[in-house]
Structure formats: C-alpha cells, structure tokens
Amino acid sequence: MIRVAIGGPRGKMGQEAVHTVMNNENMELVAVLDHKEIGDLLSESPEFPASYDVPVFLDLESLISSIKPDVFVDLTTPHQVFEHTMMCLQNAVRPVIGTTGFSEAQLELCSKIAKDNELGCIVAPNFAIGAVLMMKFAAMAAAYFPDVEIIEMHHDQKLDAPSGTAYKTAQMIAEVRPSHKQGHPTEEETLPGARGASYDGIPIHSVRLPGLVAHQQVMFGGEGQLFTLRHDSFNRQSFMSGVTFSINQVMDLKELVYGLENIL
Numbered sequence: 001m002i003r004v005a006i007g008g009p010r011g012k013m014g015q016e017a018v019h020t021v022m023n024n025e026n027m028e029l030v031a032v033l034d035h036k037e038i039g040d041l042l043s044e045s046p047e048f049p050a051s052y053d054v055p056v057f058l059d060l061e062s063l064i065s066s067i068k069p070d071v072f073v074d075l076t077t078p079h080q081v082f083e084h085t086m087m088c089l090q091n092a093v094r095p096v097i098g099t100t101g102f103s104e105a106q107l108e109l110c111s112k113i114a115k116d117n118e119l120g121c122i123v124a125p126n127f128a129i130g131a132v133l134m135m136k137f138a139a140m141a142a143a144y145f146p147d148v149e150i151i152e153m154h155h156d157q158k159l160d161a162p163s164g165t166a167y168k169t170a171q172m173i174a175e176v177r178p179s180h181k182q183g184h185p186t187e188e189e190t191l192p193g194a195r196g197a198s199y200d201g202i203p204i205h206s207v208r209l210p211g212l213v214a215h216q217q218v219m220f221g222g223e224g225q226l227f228t229l230r231h232d233s234f235n236r237q238s239f240m241s242g243v244t245f246s247i248n249q250v251m252d253l254k255e256l257v258y259g260l261e262n263i264l
C-alpha cells in the first residue's frame with residue numbers, strides 16, 4: 001500500500017484526487033492538508049461522505065511528522081507549492097506536484113535537493129495523457145515548423161498565466177528550434193500585450209472565460225499551410241489516470257522528473 005497525503009482536498013482537482021486515491025486498492029489516503037478549519041476529519045467537510053475518516057492537518061510540517069506519508073500530492077496554489085515541495089523533499093516524503101507556477105530557479109533547487117537526497121519527485125504541469133502527447137508532438141513539429149504560437153484557454157478562476165502546460169510546451173519547443181523573432185521584424189503593439197507573452201520568441205496567449213476547463217492549441221504556420229495541435233480537458237477526471245500513474249512511479253524514482261513525457 002502506498003500511503004498518500006493530499007494538499008488542497010476541497011479544491012476542484014483535490015476533490016477528484018481524494019476520491020481517486022480512496023478508490024484505489026493499492027493506495028491509502030492517510031491525511032489531507034487544508035489551510036482552513038474544516039474539522040478534524042475529512043468526513044466533517046460537506047464535500048465528502050461520512051466514511052472518509054481521514055485526518056485533516058492545517059500545517060504540512062505536523063502532517064509529515066505525525067503521519068509520515070510516502071507521497072504528498074500537491075493541488076493547492078502557486079503561492080504555496082514551492083514551500084510544500086521543499087518541506088517534503090527535506091523530510092523524505094516524495095512530492096507529486098500538480099500545482100503550477102514554479103519558477104525555473106525553484107525547479108532547479110528542488111531538483112538538486114531531490115538528487116542529493118535520492119528522493120523521487122514528479123512535477124507534472126499536466127496529468128492528462130492527451131495534453132502530454134500534444135506537448136511531445138508540438139516539439140516534434142517545431143523541428144519542421146519554426147513559426148509557432150500557443151493559445152491556452154482556461155476557466156476564469158485560474159490564478160496563474162500562462163498555464164503550466166503552455167509554459168512547458170514552449171520550453172519543449174525552444175529545445176528543438178533555433179531561437180528567432182516571429183512576425184514582422186518591426187511590428188509594434190498599438191495595444192500593449194496584443195502579441196501575447198513571449199518565451200524565447202514563442203508568443204503565448206492566455207484566455208480566461210467561465211465555462212472553460214483546460215484547453216490548448218499549438219499553431220504552426222508554414223508557406224501556404226497551417227498545422228494545429230489541440231487538446232481539451234472537459235472535466236477533471238481527465239487528469240486522474242496521470243495522478244495515479246505519478247503516485248505509483250514516484251515510489252521508484254530517485255530524482256525529480258519535470259513532465260510526464262519523461263516517464264511515460
């Protein structure tokens with residue numbers, strides 16, 4: 001049995017992850033981390049059935065010292081995720097990080113600590129297999145189509161922009177295509193931001209609208225042609241096979257893996 005703790009259990013992703021772990025016969029949900037008083041047990045929170053007698057902690061350090069989980073799945077906020085990951089890595093708990101918003105410097109530091117401590121850690125900007133394939137295919141296509149723009153579209157409660165998926169997609173594309181300026185060499189924005197954010201010259205456009213879940217298009221333009229890769233998550237269940245896969249995989253790792261494409 002893998003002893004799993006989850007951060008952010010009342011959240012959109014957290015609720016799905018709680019049910020997923022509770023229903024997995026090889027995993028035990030041993031604790032959850034919240035930041036609001038919701039009772040001593042998860043079952044006291046209206047989102048969960050009375051049978052979910054899982055202890056709730058308000059502080060990760062106490063959770064780790066009293067429960068000692070094998071794995072901590074973080075589905076909280078970009079503001080907290082780095083601190084949580086460091087706390088886990090320094091206390092022999094393997095982090096599975098779904099929360100986005102890591103800076104490159106933070107990722108590098110976590111990677112070093114994981115390696116030094118020979119501890120598995122997975123940082124997955126997207127747990128959905130289709131999104132992982134979209135990123136891989138985008139990197140393949142960029143070798144042939146150097147002109148590319150990313151449009152990511154999410155629900156309007158999302159805290160970070162661009163999405164972790166768009167950021168990772170741009171990083172993977174940047175690894176295979178020579179950096180260059182796209183569009184007209186002297187183009188100007190008459191309205192600031194019109195050309196989107198830029199990662200190594202790759203424009204990223206972020207759309208936030210109610211009704212959306214998580215969607216991304218990667219558009220490649222060539223002479224007389226347009227090639228578009230698109231992925232849509234219509235619900236959070238789409239991420240759960242990736243969460244289960246990551247919890248299993250992290251037990252055998254001895255370093256940090258950034259992106260599920262590296263272990264699929």
Ligand SMILES: NC(=O)C1=CN([C@@H]2O[C@H](COP(=O)(O)OP(=O)(O)OC[C@H]3O[C@@H](n4cnc5c(N)ncnc54)[C@H](OP(=O)(O)O)[C@@H]3O)[C@@H](O)[C@H]2O)C=CC1
Pocket residue numbers: 007008009010011012013014033034035036075076077078080097098099100101124125126127128239
């Ligand atoms: N990797 C992937 O495939 C996916 C990643 N995500 C990412 O996961 C994260 C969560 O997304 P989502 O579930 O939609 O967001 P939600 O806002 O629905 O959930 C976040 C939850 O975390 C709680 N929370 C906030 N701070 C803390 C803290 N310090 N300790 C414990 N709990 C805390 C929030 O409580 P309260 O609301 O009361 O503040 C809320 O219940 C985001 O970063 C998102 O980008 C999302 C989908 C897929």
Ligand SMILES: O=C(O)C1=N[C@H](C(=O)O)C[C@H](O)C1
Pocket residue numbers: 100125126127154155158159162163164165166213214215
């Ligand atoms: O906030 C979300 O919803 C999502 N966040 C992740 C991201 O930033 O890429 C993954 C997915 O897009 C859903």
